[in-house]
Amino acid sequence: MTWSGSMNIRIRNFKTDDFEDVLYIESESFTEHNPFAYMHFYEMHGDMFLVAEYLDFIVGFIMGYRLNETEGRVFSLAVREEFQGRGIGAMLLDSLFKVFYSNLLKYATLEVRTSNLKARNLYRKMGFIPCWIEKEYYSDGEDGIIMKLKLSSYRFHDLDLFAKKIESISMRDSERFDK
Numbered sequence: 001m002t003w004s005g006s007m008n009i010r011i012r013n014f015k016t017d018d019f020e021d022v023l024y025i026e027s028e029s030f031t032e033h034n035p036f037a038y039m040h041f042y043e044m045h046g047d048m049f050l051v052a053e054y055l056d057f058i059v060g061f062i063m064g065y066r067l068n069e070t071e072g073r074v075f076s077l078a079v080r081e082e083f084q085g086r087g088i089g090a091m092l093l094d095s096l097f098k099v100f101y102s103n104l105l106k107y108a109t110l111e112v113r114t115s116n117l118k119a120r121n122l123y124r125k126m127g128f129i130p131c132w133i134e135k136e137y138y139s140d141g142e143d144g145i146i147m148k149l150k151l152s153s154y155r156f157h158d159l160d161l162f163a164k165k166i167e168s169i170s171m172r173d174s175e176r177f178d179k
């Protein structure tokens, strides 16, 4: 059986019930973990904490915050492994940009590991430009690249545009979707 179309993926605000699922994705995605950051984010920047939902499952999340008067910072972004490469990362970014924009922010910025080519490709595709390198930004000594996107130059999309690849996810994938 094949899912039909993108309607099965929904981007919405994080709710406290999502906490466990988000922590699961965090644990499979990152080597550095900070569970407390998530509730803190929810309390401080709830409107900028979004999740991607497939049926009743959380398959990805993005967290952002207002860094200063003009800048929204993408703090964290991750998609469940089985659901990567289907446009969900792009959908989450696009949705967070909409929140930044409605908060009258002018730029989106983020930092990414130099070795994280998948994420760097995604950010470049979304229009981020590398600005400078933060030497030994991460606790393991890896450098970080600071990237920036001007929101007035970004063309917002109907999420269906990103979700085209989702049409090809089969039920075999969801059978593997065990917690």
Ligand SMILES: CC(C)(COP(=O)(O)OP(=O)(O)OC[C@H]1O[C@@H](n2cnc3c(N)ncnc32)[C@H](O)[C@@H]1OP(=O)(O)O)[C@@H](O)C(=O)NCCC(=O)NCCS
Pocket (backbone or CB within 6 Å): 029, 030, 077, 078, 079, 080, 083, 084, 085, 086, 087, 088, 089, 090, 091, 111, 112, 113, 116, 117, 118, 119, 121, 122, 123, 125
């Ligand atoms: C980075 C991440 C969020 C991307 O999410 P995703 O849902 O797989 O991304 P998308 O499907 O929206 O991919 C869009 C673009 O990302 C890039 N990309 C995706 N998978 C890739 C891969 N395996 N190799 C290289 N580039 C890749 C491509 O540019 C792709 O566009 P294209 O399909 O038109 O070529 C996801 O891989 C992830 O959760 N990684 C682990 C956590 C992480 O590294 N987070 C970022 C921290 S800064």
